[in-house]
Amino acid sequence: MIDETDRRLIHEWLDALYGAWGPGLPCHVSKSPDYSVEASGVPRDMEAGPISVEGWVAWRMLPSTVTEDEVELIERRTSRLPPLFQAYLVSRFHLFDQIQVGSDSYLFPALPSDAPLRELQWRLAAWESLLNAGFVPFAEYHNGWGPVCFDRERRRDDGDCPVVWFDHEALHGLPEQRVGDRDTLESLAQPLYPGFREMIQCGLDRSGANRA
Numbered sequence: 001m002i003d004e005t006d007r008r009l010i011h012e013w014l015d016a017l018y019g020a021w022g023p024g025l026p027c028h029v030s031k032s033p034d035y036s037v038e039a040s041g042v043p044r045d046m047e048a049g050p051i052s053v054e055g056w057v058a059w060r061m062l063p064s065t066v067t068e069d070e071v072e073l074i075e076r077r078t079s080r081l082p083p084l085f086q087a088y089l090v091s092r093f094h095l096f097d098q099i100q101v102g103s104d105s106y107l108f109p110a111l112p113s114d115a116p117l118r119e120l121q122w123r124l125a126a127w128e129s130l131l132n133a134g135f136v137p138f139a140e141y142h143n144g145w146g147p148v149c150f151d152r153e154r155r156r157d158d159g160d161c162p163v164v165w166f167d168h169e170a171l172h173g174l175p176e177q178r179v180g181d182r183d184t185l186e187s188l189a190q191p192l193y194p195g196f197r198e199m200i201q202c203g204l205d206r207s208g209a210n211r212a
Contacts (some may be wrong), residue, residue, distance in 0.1 A: 001068065006084050006087035007091050009087070012204060014096075017096060017099065025059070025060070028056065029042070029055055030056065046059045046113055061093060062093040064090050068090065074089075078152070079136075080155075085196050089116075092111065093116060095111075098142075100206065102202045105143075106142070107139055107142075107143065120138065123140075133182040134151065134153035135147075135164065135166075135189070145165075146167045148164070149165075150196065153182070160195035160197055161195060162191060162193070163192045163193040163195065164192060166185070166188055167188070170188050
């Protein structure tokens with residue numbers, strides 16, 4: 001069961017990110033006119049204003065309806081996710097793009113109300129070789145510089161995992177036989193945070209001063 005304290009911490013972090021926009025609201029491309037689930041953009045229930053002539057619209061965060069059972073389906077592929085990341089997946093629907101954490105930015109998986117787990121599933125499929133070697137890709141470093149992963153082979157007693165980054169150029173330069181080799185990938189993993197909790201706490205400490 002997801003801890004309510006973890007839910008509150010994620011709520012606080014995301015609410016602070018959203019509030020950092022001040023009098024304006026974050027915008028994203030609209031799904032109008034057909035609002036298909038397959039299209040990227042703002043679902044109808046997340047629209048927070050009129051659609052501009054360029055096709056952009058402000059969006060609002062909503063309480064998530066993702067269930068713990070749905071998270072468990074993801075975990076059949078990844079093994080158990082860090083508890084605070086579980087809370088992230090079930091706390092808010094949002095469409096943040098780059099999120100500032102400390103001095104760096106990350107592309108976290110957006111959680112739109114009509115397909116909240118789709119982006120994470122895409123990322124897991126795109127980096128399946130990392131997943132098979134014990135690294136769970138959940139974000140991108142800066143604007144697509146490479147996958148940010150949980151190292152599940154070094155899971156802590158509290159269930160959290162170290163957060164590491166792989167330079168995409170280093171990964172694409174690997175010979176085919178080394179792509180999913182744990183020892184090879186460990187040598188390329190660049191440490192970012194001791195755990196996801198430390199990563200979010202760093203983001204929370206800075207979120208009041210930075211826009212997402």
